[in-house]
Amino acid sequence: xxxxxxxxxxxxxxxxxxxxxxxxxxxxxxxxxxxxxxxxxxxxxxxxxxxxxxxxxxxxxxxxxxxxxxxxxxxxxxxxxxxxxxxxxxxxxxxxxxxxxxxxxxxxxxxxxxxxxxxxxxxxxxxxxxxxxxxxxxxxxxxxxxxxxxxxxxxxxxxxxxxxxxxxxxxxxxxxxxxxxxxxxxxxxxxxxxxxxxxxxxxxxxxxxxxxxxxxxxxxxxxxxxxxxxxxxxxxxxxxxxxxxxxxxxxxxxxxxxx
Numbered sequence: 001x002x003x004x005x006x007x008x009x010x011x012x013x014x015x016x017x018x019x020x021x022x023x024x025x026x027x028x029x030x031x032x033x034x035x036x037x038x039x040x041x042x043x044x045x046x047x048x049x050x051x052x053x054x055x056x057x058x059x060x061x062x063x064x065x066x067x068x069x070x071x072x073x074x075x076x077x078x079x080x081x082x083x084x085x086x087x088x089x090x091x092x093x094x095x096x097x098x099x100x101x102x103x104x105x106x107x108x109x110x111x112x113x114x115x116x117x118x119x120x121x122x123x124x125x126x127x128x129x130x131x132x133x134x135x136x137x138x139x140x141x142x143x144x145x146x147x148x149x150x151x152x153x154x155x156x157x158x159x160x161x162x163x164x165x166x167x168x169x170x171x172x173x174x175x176x177x178x179x180x181x182x183x184x185x186x187x188x189x190x191x192x193x194x195x196x197x198x199x200x201x202x203x204x205x206x207x208x209x210x211x212x213x214x215x216x217x218x219x220x221x222x223x224x225x226x227x228x229x230x231x232x233x234x235x236x237x238x239x240x241x242x243x244x245x246x247x248x249x250x251x252x253x254x255x256x257x258x259x
Contacts, residue, residue, distance in 0.1 A: 013066075014084060017074045032072055039068045051216075097121060119154065131155065143211040145200040153204075162205045169198040220259075227254035 020027040042065040049058035073084035098118045101108035108114045128134060131151045135144055152158065159165045172194045179187035203210035228250040232239045239247065 013070060014074070017070050021074055021078070030071070030075070032075055035068060035071060039072075042068055097125070116154070119151070140211055142196070142200055142214060145197050146204055146210050149201055149204050159201070159205075162202070165198065165201050165205055169195065169202065172198050223259045224251055224254040227257070227259055
């Protein structure tokens, strides 16, 4: 009964989208390219709702993300490229193929084994020439770096100990200091990239998402900075004249309040 209700709601969504494409001036003008930014925006809003554990907000944001999927598929159908049912059919097939331990006779006793099998099947089915193929070049840089490292690690192109990775970070910091002394801007940029790449590697060894970690630190910075702003009644001239020592005192206050 529930599935029947879900089916009718989904069909209603598709029909609403078809109507909007025919009758709404804004919806009619949209292209796959013009909607790219909204796909990204909605995905980030879903992540934010998850981070806040705001389930009511998550419910709404997942709907907005689903809209982008239906919108793209509707436009594709109009030009004869593919239809939404093709998207769903391919997804169903992929899920069954990549879970042979559930839908076949293969065994998998841990999440790590499942992930390894998934990657092997993906590379085989997509005829990829490299383990590193398929990681989007326009993905957030920290996320992309972590995915690249994870793929390389599958064939043991990896450090064996966390301490080795930390030592590599120390080495990269020394090289950055040297580039700064020489005032070589190109080398400075290269060495900064190497430091960030090494930090991502440390995150991976500690089983931490570098992307999530930095996002949380950014949110923490926002909370504490807003506390400083409120302490000065958002008077930015007053903040500027107060000097770093006074601002830092307010920062420490925010820290003690666990903001």
